[in-house]
Amino acid sequence: MTNTQLTHVQIDNYGPWTVTPEPRREVDLQTLQSRLYADLAQFFGNRGGYTFFTRFDNMIAVSNGSSMEDHATLQESIRNRYPVTMSLSVATGQTPAGALATATEQLQDAGSAQDKSRREILRGRHIDDEFRTDEDLRIAHFDVNDATGKYTDQLSEFDTFIRIEQGYASLMKYMRQAYDSLSFFVGGDNIIAVCPEMDAAAYQDAIDHVRADVGVELKVGVGEGRRADEAGMAAKHALEECRATGADVELDC
Ligand SMILES: Nc1nc2c(ncn2[C@@H]2O[C@H](COP(=O)(O)OP(=O)(O)OP(=O)(O)O)[C@@H](O)[C@H]2O)c(=O)[nH]1
CATH class of the missing domain: 3.30.70.1230 (Nucleotide cyclase, GGDEF domain)
Structure with a gap:
């Protein structure tokens, strides 16, 4: 819990x-x-x-x-x-x-x-x-797929910014409403969400929602820990796993 x-x-x-x-x-x-x-x-x-x-x-x-x-x-x-x-x-x-x-x-x-x-x-x-326990926190690290190739190297910086912010707006609202999670833009094309216990299907659902809503494609790595830095670092490693396997969602918890 x-x-x-x-x-x-x-x-x-x-x-x-x-x-x-x-x-x-x-x-x-x-x-x-x-x-x-x-x-x-x-x-x-x-x-x-x-x-x-x-x-x-x-x-x-x-x-x-x-x-x-x-x-x-x-x-x-x-x-x-x-x-x-x-x-x-x-x-x-x-x-x-x-x-x-x-x-x-x-x-x-x-x-x-x-x-x-x-x-x-x-x-x-x-x-x-x-x-306090090692399962107190769940952190999800979302990242836009190939933001560099699709946006940063193609569009003006402002048009890139609009795409990334639209993805963020859609995700933050959906994660809040559907899963009681709080999502925050942290720079580049990255969004960090603080989440309760959620399974892979729930994260896939959020990613599918954002793709259907605003056409922005995301992937996510999820980690857990006693403190945010532990859960967040596990999430970053899970995200690297997504990059290696091509999966949309990787959970390390
Ligand atoms: N805050 C934060 N920003 C990051 C992090 N990793 C990358 N960024 C920023 O996000 C930008 C895009 O990097 P990536 O997400 O690795 O590149 P990408 O083109 O989307 O490629 P893939 O993620 O492999 O699909 C970088 O230029 C950084 O500005 C991170 O862990 N935290």
Whole structure:
């Protein structure tokens, strides 16, 4: 049984900050957001976690391996180094969508994202070490078939971007609705999905859906582990297996 621990990261009162006392330069917001993301990716990554930038003002981390104390340390470090603070809400669940729903509700219960007095909320619970297992996480690494030959070397970069984003949009919606999974674009032609237990037929179904919906062909490798890095690395090896065998789906779990 999977037991996913997710952290909903939200920059406090960020909307008003971006326009106070007057609109801040976009380039400075871009730099701030990408540095914050890099810091979070490294902080959770050092503890075996994966962080996804999603909307940058809100981010999602697969945080199995990070305790509530670790989260408090992260908040302090951000407060000391950035002009903004962040709220963190941690939740666990048998499905990633379920865990994230709980994390988000905890944050919404504490007040609005644009409430001046709601700062550095830290809510939720981590999975105690004694309850953690090697089957807590399932990570699926999706990749567009021959993106280089079909798109990158053929189309303008923007038209390639449209194809890849259409594949991502179709997959993220379907995986969310049909399988309670959360899928994130991670660059190039790659999408990483955090999943509950699913069999090969379910992954094939998602790939078939995206092909029928938007004409983008995917393959996927799936791995499991105690932490995101372990499950994610197993998924990457399974994806290499797809490349070797020509299969659409390879499960290493
Ligand atoms: N984030 C991330 N990006 C990757 C990874 N592997 C490849 N990429 C990016 O994806 C681009 C496409 O690479 P591939 O997916 O290997 O190439 P392809 O043309 O689709 O060929 P096949 O996948 O073998 O069908 C690369 O140029 C990288 O930018 C990965 O593991 N993670």
